[in-house]
Amino acid sequence: MLKKIIRITLKTLGIIIGILALYALAAWLIPYIPVxxxxxxxxxxxxxxxxxxxxxHTDIVVPVKTAxxxxxxxxxxxxxxxKDSTMAYVGIGWGDKGFYLQTPQWSDLKFSTAFKAMFYLSTSALHATFYPQINEGENCKAIxxxxxxxxxxxxxxxxxxxLDAGGNTVHIPSVNDGYGSTDAFYEAKGRYSLFYSCNTWANNALKAAEQKACLWTVTDKGIFYQYK
Incomplete structure (x- = not known):
């Protein structure tokens, strides 16, 4: 009986390791496939x-107001x-609400927060950041x-x-979230997971705008590779 338990345990571990290896390989290779x-x-x-x-984490930054x-x-x-109404741009990012509101620093990350995020067990939020201007650089590209x-x-x-019944966004009050004084959070649709991350969302936003993007990615590196 003990040998059977050990055999089943080892087989299960082998399957899990195999799945994780395939995931890591896909996460590394697929972002190189452009659309x-x-x-x-x-x-x-x-x-x-x-x-x-x-x-x-990748944000999509847009002008606050255009015609x-x-x-x-x-x-x-x-x-x-x-509450500065002179800000000209707003960055918008999607992600797991637990990460956004309960993890000001990586050192604050709890196993429960990460586990819920990875396996569709948490809810999501949109993070908005206002900017007076945008400067291009290695981690910021104009399109x-x-x-x-x-x-x-x-x-x-x-x-x-x-959105609520009136078509309005639902603001999430936040205290000591580790972000700046030009940030705000809102309730969002969807759930974070191993296969749909904040960067997957940003990549899909670029696809919606018919811009260069990866076939699929969970990292920001995949997105920025397309804009070298």
């Missing part, structure tokens, strides 16, 4: 958006500590898109919010 590779060669350059990473769209209908200056593509991008972003 919309020739996107920059098509259509007029009418709106400038940005992809911006903190080294782990086509006003983001203050969904993301309010007054929901930030500064020129058409009005039509911008409309498609905004549709994807708005559809990520979990």
């Amino acid at each position: 919309n590779k020739k996107a920059r060669l098509e259509g007029p350059d009418e709106v400038t958006i940005y992809i911006k990473s903190n080294g782990v 086509q769209f006003d983001w203050t209908k969904y993301i309010k200056y007054e929901h930030t500590d500064d 020129q898109i058409s009005y039509q593509q911008y409309e498609a991008l905004n549709k994807f972003l708005v559809n990520s919010f979990d």
Whole structure:
């Protein structure tokens, strides 16, 4: 009986290790497969958006107001500590609510938070950050898109919010979240998992706007590889 238990245990561990190895291989290789590779060669350059990473997590940065769209209908200056209405850009990122609100620093990460996030057991949130201006760099790239593509991008972003019955965003009050004074959080649709991360969401946003993106990625490296 003991030998049978050991054999089953070893077989189970082997299966788990095999699955994790396949996942790691896919997460490493698939981001090199591009979609919309020739996107920059098509259509007029009418709106400038940005992809911006903190080294782990990718945000989509858009103008707060254009003739086509006003983001203050969904993301309010007054929901930030500064309440500064002169900010010209807003970065929008999607992620696990536990990570956003309960993990100010990586040292604060709890096993329960990580476990829930990885296996569809938690809820999600949208994180918004206002900026006075955007400077390009290694972790921030400008992308020129058409009005039509911008409309498609905004549709994807708005559809990520979990709106109330009146069509309004649901602000999540946050205290000591480890973020700055120009940040706000909102209830979002969807659930974080091993296969759908914050970067998967950002990558899908680029796909919606018909921009260069990976076939699939869970890391920011896959996205930025397409914009070298």
